[in-house]
Amino acid sequence: MCGIVGYAGGRKAAEIIYEGLLRLEYRGYDSAGIAVLKDGKISAVKRQGRVCALGGYIKDMDGKLGIGHTRWATHGSPSDINAHPHSAGKFTIVHNGIIENYSQLKAEYFDGEKFTSETDSEVVVRLLDKFYDGDITRALFKVASLLNGSYAVAAVCTDFDGVAVIKNKSPVIIGYGNDGNFIASDAPALAGFCGEISFLKDGDCALVTRGGVSIFDSAMQGVLRERVKNSATNASLDLNGCPHYMLKEIREVPASVVNTCNAYSSAEEKLKSVVSGCDRVIIVGCGTAYNSGLIAKRYIEKFARIPAEAEIAGEFRYNRPVVTPTTAVIAVSQSGETADTLEAAKLAYSLGAKVVAVTNAPYSQLTRCAHAVVPVVAGHEICVAATKSYTGQIAALYLIAHTLAGRDIGEATQKLFKISRLCESAIETEGIDSLAHMCARSVGTYFLGRDLDYAVAVEGSLKLREISYIAGGGYPAGELKHGTLALVDENVVAVVIITDKRLADKSMNAVEQVLARGGKVAVISNIAETEKELQGRAQLIKIPDCDENLSPLVSAVAVQLLAYKTAVLLNRDPDKPRNLAKSVTVE
Ligand code: M6R
Numbered sequence: 260m261c262g263i264v265g266y267a268g269g270r271k272a273a274e275i276i277y278e279g280l281l282r283l284e285y286r287g288y289d290s291a292g293i294a295v296l297k298d299g300k301i302s303a304v305k306r307q308g309r310v311c312a313l314g315g316y317i318k319d320m321d322g323k324l325g326i327g328h329t330r331w332a333t334h335g336s337p338s339d340i341n342a343h344p345h346s347a348g349k350f351t352i353v354h355n356g357i358i359e360n361y362s363q364l365k366a367e368y369f370d371g372e373k374f375t376s377e378t379d380s381e382v383v384v385r386l387l388d389k390f391y392d393g394d395i396t397r398a399l400f401k402v403a404s405l406l407n408g409s410y411a412v413a414a415v416c417t418d419f420d421g422v423a424v425i426k427n428k429s430p431v432i433i434g435y436g437n438d439g440n441f442i443a444s445d446a447p448a449l450a451g452f453c454g455e456i457s458f459l460k461d462g463d464c465a466l467v468t469r470g471g472v473s474i475f476d477s478a479m480q481g482v483l484r485e486r487v488k489n490s491a492t493n494a495s496l497d498l499n500g501c502p503h504y505m506l507k508e509i510r511e512v513p514a515s516v517v518n519t520c521n522a523y524s525s526a527e528e529k530l531k532s533v534v535s536g537c538d539r540v541i542i543v544g545c546g547t548a549y550n551s552g553l554i555a556k557r558y559i560e561k562f563a564r565i566p567a568e569a570e571i572a573g574e575f576r577y578n579r580p581v582v583t584p585t586t587a588v589i590a591v592s593q594s595g596e597t598a599d600t601l602e603a604a605k606l607a608y609s610l611g612a613k614v615v616a617v618t619n620a621p622y623s624q625l626t627r628c629a630h631a632v633v634p635v636v637a638g639h640e641i642c643v644a645a646t647k648s649y650t651g652q653i654a655a656l657y658l659i660a661h662t663l664a665g666r667d668i669g670e671a672t673q674k675l676f677k678i679s680r681l682c683e684s685a686i687e688t689e690g691i692d693s694l695a696h697m698c699a700r701s702v703g704t705y706f707l708g709r710d711l712d713y714a715v716a717v718e719g720s721l722k723l724r725e726i727s728y729i730a731g732g733g734y735p736a737g738e739l740k741h742g743t744l745a746l747v748d749e750n751v752v753a754v755v756i757i758t759d760k761r762l763a764d765k766s767m768n769a770v771e772q773v774l775a776r777g778g779k780v781a782v783i784s785n786i787a788e789t790e791k792e793l794q795g796r797a798q799l800i801k802i803p804d805c806d807e808n809l810s811p812l813v814s815a816v817a818v819q820l821l822a823y824k825t826a827v828l829l830n831r832d833p834d835k836p837r838n839l840a841k842s843v844t845v846e
Pocket of ligand 1: 597
């Protein structure tokens, strides 16, 4: 949430920072700004709107060091004034996170003074200016000691030929380039600029200059942080001829399944020892990651016969969860940064549970809150709507369920390889265009299914709501008659997912109940009998026949494409849906 970039080097800073911000826009895109330092003077530009709103100013911004920000508003509406950077005295800062005690700090240190913006961040720069005694590091640590909340604060100061940064909870990476050094919220910002990066830990402060990087831990002692290869490359940012990242990433679903399988063996032994003897599993996550937990619950109960439940991380952390040393808590998160999921994992850890992280971000904070880490290898996911990370999560969770069952994963892996090829053919599924037209014309679209199909229905509904802004929900098909049926009319679409032969007749009851009331129905299915029974009375989207436990991977592709095509028909930007950001690092 919010992206920050900083650079100190031999090139024009504004250009590099602008490029980095464009790549971090998935973290927030309601306003943006850049500040550069030249000859002891800071010049800044900030504008409401997307990063490209800054484009016209870059050529006039000279200076070889600076900072930039792309915002997802928390305090204060998106506006030029509230956009970052913020300045006071010799300092200019950008901030990612939330300062929870900002009003107390304002009252205590600046009583009666007029602030320029409505942001929580402005108090940070004012405090820096207040406590600065000629030593930037000391000022940063002093200010940090007063702050409650999450922050990655990058600062430039007219006295210092570099960028200073301090962090708590919000991520910061350091990038080592050939012609200068960098800071950023996430690796894609530095693709092509830095082959090597390192990750700051909470409490760390770094001074980044053209000549080098000095890092200090929370005790203000100099430390080294491991340098690793930057996995984000220019190729990972390429749209590969697709009009949007979402489509590109749906096309990468097969690879996410295969790569996640291939990486599983690196985690398997550790996982086995961590979960050995566990008699209960709770899967926690938010949004799509929670929805993959709905699938995991079913896998774990089915294969391992261990009681399992999926819980929304933000609920888990506040409902005094009952866990014991024989409870495994599986925290699922694409980014490994989601605040609620991190706190849920930390809480479970502190209560003695065995915590397993399932994440697409190998160096993320979540990996540091877990006894074992199972990688999802989906590659960088840029679109705000999760697609390939969801299928990667399902693959990882399927294998975890086999490990919990004490089974060898060889056969399961082969099944996943096979299904990845079916996902490839599902990308060409026919009929999605016309269903997308139907959904785009609807005032509401809701999804129904049973068991695993229900879990995909929940995800399909989230995807459609998120990027097309069409209201709806995902419900168990059997629940239809207990309330949701009241929605049915000619302007509402029901999408029923039917891939489970055992339950197909039951799900068809829901189809009949909607049709009988004049509602519009589409069925996503791979069952021949379903097609016969429909007799053309509802639109049918045929997906490839497959192992019924793995059908969510195939039907996921269909619902993702449906959401994508509907959003495009409605002229929505599927990569950057309104009001949202990809990594939700605040509560
Ligand atoms: O990075 P995470 O997997 O923890 O993110 C969780 C949710 O914020 C995320 O899945 C969100 O729901 C997606 N935008 C859905 O497409």
